[in-house]
Amino acid sequence: MDNSSILKLIRTTEEKEESISLIKSLLENNYKNRLTAEFESSSPFLGNLWNYISSKITKFEGNRLEIEKYLNSVLVKIQDQKTLKITLAIKPSGKLVDTITNWAQKNLSEEIIFDIEVDPRIIGGAIIISNKGEFADFSLLKKIDNIFSSKKAEILQ
Amino acid sequence: MINLSEITPINIFFAWLSLVSITLFLWITFTLKRTHQKIKDIKELEEKKWKDLEDSAQRDYQEIISAANKKAQEIILRSTEIRQESLTSLQDSVNELMKAQNEAIKEISSAVSDKYEKLASQINEDNIKLLINIYKDIESSAKLDFAKYRQIIQKQTFEAEKIAEQRIKEEYEKLEIEIREARGKRLEELKTNINNIILNISKDVISKSLDISDHEELIIDALEKAKKEEIL
Numbered sequence: 001m002d003n004s005s006i007l008k009l010i011r012t013t014e015e016k017e018e019s020i021s022l023i024k025s026l027l028e029n030n031y032k033n034r035l036t037a038e039f040e041s042s043s044p045f046l047g048n049l050w051n052y053i054s055s056k057i058t059k060f061e062g063n064r065l066e067i068e069k070y071l072n073s074v075l076v077k078i079q080d081q082k083t084l085k086i087t088l089a090i091k092p093s094g095k096l097v098d099t100i101t102n103w104a105q106k107n108l109s110e111e112i113i114f115d116i117e118v119d120p121r122i123i124g125g126a127i128i129i130s131n132k133g134e135f136a137d138f139s140l141l142k143k144i145d146n147i148f149s150s151k152k153a154e155i156l157q
Numbered sequence: 158m159i160n161l162s163e164i165t166p167i168n169i170f171f172a173w174l175s176l177v178s179i180t181l182f183l184w185i186t187f188t189l190k191r192t193h194q195k196i197k198d199i200k201e202l203e204e205k206k207w208k209d210l211e212d213s214a215q216r217d218y219q220e221i222i223s224a225a226n227k228k229a230q231e232i233i234l235r236s237t238e239i240r241q242e243s244l245t246s247l248q249d250s251v252n253e254l255m256k257a258q259n260e261a262i263k264e265i266s267s268a269v270s271d272k273y274e275k276l277a278s279q280i281n282e283d284n285i286k287l288l289i290n291i292y293k294d295i296e297s298s299a300k301l302d303f304a305k306y307r308q309i310i311q312k313q314t315f316e317a318e319k320i321a322e323q324r325i326k327e328e329y330e331k332l333e334i335e336i337r338e339a340r341g342k343r344l345e346e347l348k349t350n351i352n353n354i355i356l357n358i359s360k361d362v363i364s365k366s367l368d369i370s371d372h373e374e375l376i377i378d379a380l381e382k383a384k385k386e387e388i389l
Contacts, residue, residue, distance in 0.1 A: 126379035134388045138379030
């Protein structure tokens with residue numbers, strides 16, 4: 001069973017939480033699609049996710065056991081997804097989230113989701129903390145501080 | 158009733174004996190009483206006689222005392238008169254003696270006075286000479302001491318001046334260092350403040366000048382670097 005497509009839909013930790021909540025809700029409500037309208041109206045992401053899941057469920061032709069098996073496997077996969085913590089200077093738009101997600105899918109060997117924090121003090125760029133706990137400050141604040149520290153004498157002349 | 162058959166010679170004898178005894182007892186009692194009265198009378202008489210004798214002796218004693226007093230007064234009177242006479246004579250003798258003694262003392266005193274006057278004059282002269290010598294010694298000694306003190310004071314003053322000068326120099330140097338340090342610190346603070354101001358302005362300006370595409374570019378650049386540094 002290939003679950004990689006559904007994982008590509010999930011880009012951030014917020015979306016991960018929403019996905020987990022949706023799947024748990026489906027399992028509790030006997031996989032009924034009566035919540036469709038509610039999901040679609042709450043966020044475009046949930047609408048897309050629901051469309052994807054419902055198309056998969058339809059293929060099982062009401063086999064509850066298979067459906068439950070499928071949903072549980074998706075749930076496990078989502079929960080096991082690796083996270084990359086990234087701090088940005090601005091609140092990212094959907095387009096920006098898409099851009100960095102696409103970059104990750106193209107450049108990284110495994111599926112990751114972004115745990116995004118916003119801190120305007122960093123001015124620009126990003127501070128990255130990997131899932132191994134490695135820290136890298138590629139912010140503009142750091143660059144400017146470095147420049148001012150190294151060229152303080154010149155600046156003050 | 159007396160039974161006649163009981164009257165026997167023995168009984169009669171006892172009755173007679175009893176009568177005789179009672180009579181004898183009464184006679185003895187009477188005799189004793191009379192003797193006692195006699196003794197009492199004799200005692201009273203004797204006391205009276207003693208009293209008369211005492212009165213008589215008292216009277217005699219008074220008379221003797223009175224006579225003796227009178228005699229004594231006469232003797233005293235007589236002796237007072239004699240003493241008055243003797244005193245007058247004695248006073249005259251004493252006066253004469255004192256007059257003679259005064260004259261003798263005057264003569265002796267005059268002789269002694271001359272002798273002691275000369276002696277006192279000599280001692281006085283000697284003392285003056287001695288005092289003059291002592292003053293000269295004191296003067297020369299004081300001059301010498303003064304010179305020494307002057308030297309010591311000059312030396313001490315010179316050393317104190319030197320020490321003070323050294324201390325002032327040290328304090329001045331210390332103060333100079335402190336001022337230099339404070340100035341350096343202040344300047345450093347000022348530079349840091351200026352640097353921070355410029356930095357904050359720069360940050361503000363750069364932050365405002367960045368648009369979404371710049372941010373996107375910077376973020377992708379950061380991810381590229383993280384990958385390059387094998388953080389991802």
